[in-house]
Amino acid sequence: MNEERVTIRQVARTAGVSIATVSRVFAGASSVSDTLRRRVEEAVDDLGYTPHEVARSLALGRTSVVGILVPNLADPYVCGLVKRILHEAEKVHYRLIVTDTDENGTVEAAMAAGLVQRGDGLIAFSPRSDDEVIESFAGGGKPVVVVNRPVDSPRLSSVVVDGYPAMRELAGHLADLGHRRVAYLRGPARSWQDAERWQAVSTLSERGVEVIPVECGGSLTDGYQAVPVALEAGATALMAFNDLSAFGALGALRELGKRVPEDVSITGFGDVPLTRCLYPTLTGAQGRQSDAGTATWRAMAALLNGERPGNRTVLRAEPVFRDSTAPPPAG
Numbered sequence: 001m002n003e004e005r006v007t008i009r010q011v012a013r014t015a016g017v018s019i020a021t022v023s024r025v026f027a028g029a030s031s032v033s034d035t036l037r038r039r040v041e042e043a044v045d046d047l048g049y050t051p052h053e054v055a056r057s058l059a060l061g062r063t064s065v066v067g068i069l070v071p072n073l074a075d076p077y078v079c080g081l082v083k084r085i086l087h088e089a090e091k092v093h094y095r096l097i098v099t100d101t102d103e104n105g106t107v108e109a110a111m112a113a114g115l116v117q118r119g120d121g122l123i124a125f126s127p128r129s130d131d132e133v134i135e136s137f138a139g140g141g142k143p144v145v146v147v148n149r150p151v152d153s154p155r156l157s158s159v160v161v162d163g164y165p166a167m168r169e170l171a172g173h174l175a176d177l178g179h180r181r182v183a184y185l186r187g188p189a190r191s192w193q194d195a196e197r198w199q200a201v202s203t204l205s206e207r208g209v210e211v212i213p214v215e216c217g218g219s220l221t222d223g224y225q226a227v228p229v230a231l232e233a234g235a236t237a238l239m240a241f242n243d244l245s246a247f248g249a250l251g252a253l254r255e256l257g258k259r260v261p262e263d264v265s266i267t268g269f270g271d272v273p274l275t276r277c278l279y280p281t282l283t284g285a286q287g288r289q290s291d292a293g294t295a296t297w298r299a300m301a302a303l304l305n306g307e308r309p310g311n312r313t314v315l316r317a318e319p320v321f322r323d324s325t326a327p328p329p330a331g
Contacts, residue, residue: 006049015043024305026092031305041091065095066300067115069108070125071188073100075218075244077270077287078125081147084293085123092301094120103188103218105129109136116140121300123147128190143303147296149192154310157299161292163193163269166285166317167200170239170267173283173319175207177327179237179265182209183230185216185223185249187241194241197269201239216245223248227256236264236328243268243275246282250324261326271320280323288315 012019017036024032025040032040043049066089070078086096097119099111105128116122121143127134131151138144138155146158174182184201187194204211212233216226223245230238240246246268250260258264260280268275268284275282295313303309 006047008049011040011043011047011049014047015039063119064093065097065119066121066123067112067119068096068098068123068125069101069112069115069127070098071101071103071128071191072218073098074220075242075270076272076274077242077244077289080272080289081125081293081296084290085297088294088297101128103128105190109133112137113140116142116144121145121304123296123300124149126191126193128188138309143300143309145296145299145303147292150312157303157309157311157313159292159296159299159313159315161288161315161317163285163287163317164196164200166319167197167239167269168203169319170283170285171201171204172207173321174237174239174265174267174325175204175209177237177265177325179328180209181212181233181235182237182239183212183214183233183235185214185226185230185238185240185245187216187245188218191218191241197239197241216241218242218245220244220248220251223250224252227252231256231258231264237325238264238266240266240268243270243272243282243284246284247274247278250278250282261324263329265325265328267325269317275320275322278324283322283325284320285317286320287317291315 008019008022012022021036022040025037068082089096101108101111108127108129112122122137123145125147126149134151135153135155144156146156148161150158150160182204202211212235214226214230216222218241223240227249238249240249246266249266253260253264260266268282270287271284292315
């Protein structure tokens with residue numbers, strides 16, 4: 001059956017629901033039960049129905065587009081999260097415009113304003129700007145969801161993965177193994193996640209472990225370049241800000257003839273798929289990529305459907321222990 005012969009009325013009749021319910025499902029309304037949502041989606045699939053996007057946009061007064069602002073698309077964790085949001089958005093016929101700030105916090109406000117102007121809302125992933133600037137993202141009167149950066153504002157909603165407990169547990173794991181000098185390869189400047197993880201690693205001093213902060217970043221190159229500094233400081237274990245910098249550090253360690261974990265232990269953060277394919281497999285923290293992506297779109301859909309902003313969803317990262325950590329070498 002082609003699109004011209006299929007109407008929203010037929011979808012409603014096939015699903016056994018009202019036209020209004022079908023419209024709410026298409027709009028991503030959280031007020032529709034999972035049972036009704038599945039019935040509508042099955043009817044859409046059976047009938048081959050595709051809503052006419054121009055007519056739908058005119059009827060709703062929307063563009064059916066949401067902007068996403070990210071600091072670094074090269075990070076596989078960010079890519080995975082954006083992909084999950086994309087899949088969730090596609091279910092309700094929304095499209096995304098993704099803009100990469102390349103870790104340049106000074107351009108965030110201008111880029112955010114452009115995305116808000118072109119779409120129905122904005123998702124800002126780990127913005128580096130001050131809280132006041134982030135709150136200004138909502139100045140256009142459109143929905144804003146901030147991911148992995150808590151901002152206390154009634155004008156926007158947020159989704160946060162709490163990494164502090166997992167990072168503290170990873171640090172304790174290294175102390176239990178016997179490491180007494182641990183280097184933390186710091187993340188990008190002005191990153192709230194980096195401050196949170198550094199605070200967790202710093203608790204090692206309570207157990208008599210020397211903690212060595214090493215300026216790094218969140219890229220492969222950053223991790224690669226930070227290794228000589230960490231080793232020169234006598235570190236027997238490296239805790240990287242994220243998986244990507246951990247991958248770079250692994251490459252540098254191999255080039256220097258250091259075995260992992262026999263000579264040096266290393267941890268990452270995010271648990272992207274590649275961490276399970278490396279040799280050795282990477283110890284780190286599960287960053288709840290899929291859950292965070294789904295929660296982010298649900299938060300945006302709620303705002304698009306008129307719910308009040310100001311809500312915060314908190315997910316908790318979990319440590320993952322694999323083969324890249326072991327006791328330090330004797331002596």
